[in-house]
Amino acid sequence: MTRAGQAGSRTRWAVSALFFCNGLVVGSWAPKLPAMMARLDISESVAGLLVLALGVGSICLMPVFGALVARRGSAHAVRLAAVLFTPSLVWISLAPSPWAAAATVLVFGGLIGGMDVAMNANAVAVERARRRAIMSSCHGFWSLGGLAGAGIGGLAIQTLGELTHAIAVTLVVAAILAVAFPHLLRDSPAGEHRHQPLRLPRTPLPYLIGVMALASMIPEGAILDWAAVYLQREMGAPLALAGWGFAACAGTMAVMRFLGDGIRGRFGAVRTLRVSTLIAMAGLALAAMAPVPWAAIAGFGLAGIGIANMVPIAFSAAGNVPGLAHGVGLSVVTTMGYSGILLAPGTIGFLAERMSFSVIYLGLSLLLLVPLLLSRLAQTADFRGGG
Incomplete structure (x- = not known):
């Protein structure tokens, strides 16, 4: 070397x-x-x-x-x-x-x-x-x-x-x-x-990437905080099994994050984001409509495969917004993205008092249409032409 x-x-x-x-x-x-x-x-x-x-x-x-x-x-x-x-x-x-x-x-x-x-x-x-x-x-x-x-x-x-x-x-x-x-x-x-003045960016691009990160992180927070409750209360899973909902998601996320850089290098950020989003949507939908706990756990694991690389791609894209200081773009996107983790638990708890978790997870699957529709913005995360 x-x-x-x-x-x-x-x-x-x-x-x-x-x-x-x-x-x-x-x-x-x-x-x-x-x-x-x-x-x-x-x-x-x-x-x-x-x-x-x-x-x-x-x-x-x-x-x-x-x-x-x-x-x-x-x-x-x-x-x-x-x-x-x-x-x-x-x-x-x-x-x-x-x-x-x-x-x-x-x-x-x-x-x-x-x-x-x-x-x-x-x-x-x-x-x-x-x-x-x-x-x-x-x-x-x-x-x-x-x-x-x-x-x-x-x-x-x-x-x-x-x-x-x-x-x-x-x-x-x-x-x-x-x-x-x-x-x-x-x-x-x-x-x-x-010597740039300390002010929010005036270009809409970092905010749109922030919306993409926000929509990507809310499902992760929803699985972290509520998967066990869903499996235990709505699906009748024992407590020992209920914890496997988030464990399956976290495990597949960790594996896919180590594989994600090679995948993005081969297929490009935009295509990787699109496929990841579709996989996450399918996983959340499977978890929502599963007839038995193990099928829901498999759905959460599939969702983790998709969610794993969505936020890292958004962060890379934010750090490479043309004409914008890298830390400023990243601070906007990280603040917007992590607010999803902060806001999701309480909001979902409020909704769960009025509807089933299966409906909520199905709705979160549809929420991922947002990063899918905004996926073209991830092209700034690429280090080659095309996307």
């Missing part, structure tokens, strides 16, 4: 390490919430407000770090976000009251969002430098980190205690970042963007 090729490979693995670390900390948050509820005697309703604070903080800081990417480059922004983000589980573990916990969770959510924008921007910069797609597999590394954090976290908290678990995760993440930081791609913003 040439020296340039080795350097390109190092930058590719460095940004993948950032995604893994982010996923590891976010995954570790999942088992920490019930431990914090027990320590501070927090009720379910207050815990719900804490989760909302996490989402609000995330959405608030995404545009700020998008502007920082535009001004200083993604490497600078992601280093800042990662350094501040790394010890966040320790702060949460030391919070002495529900109000202090709310403040730390709000900051935690903000740094999750800020790091998310910056590391996606760095992945776009690496794609541009190598002229090769890497975004899907970066999100695959995030999924691996989330799986590791959530899978090991509960046992670690039970065995070591909440604070010791937080310190252990912090040390692991710090060690990985220490290895990754020197190899990050140091991108510099173009001169015309360096």
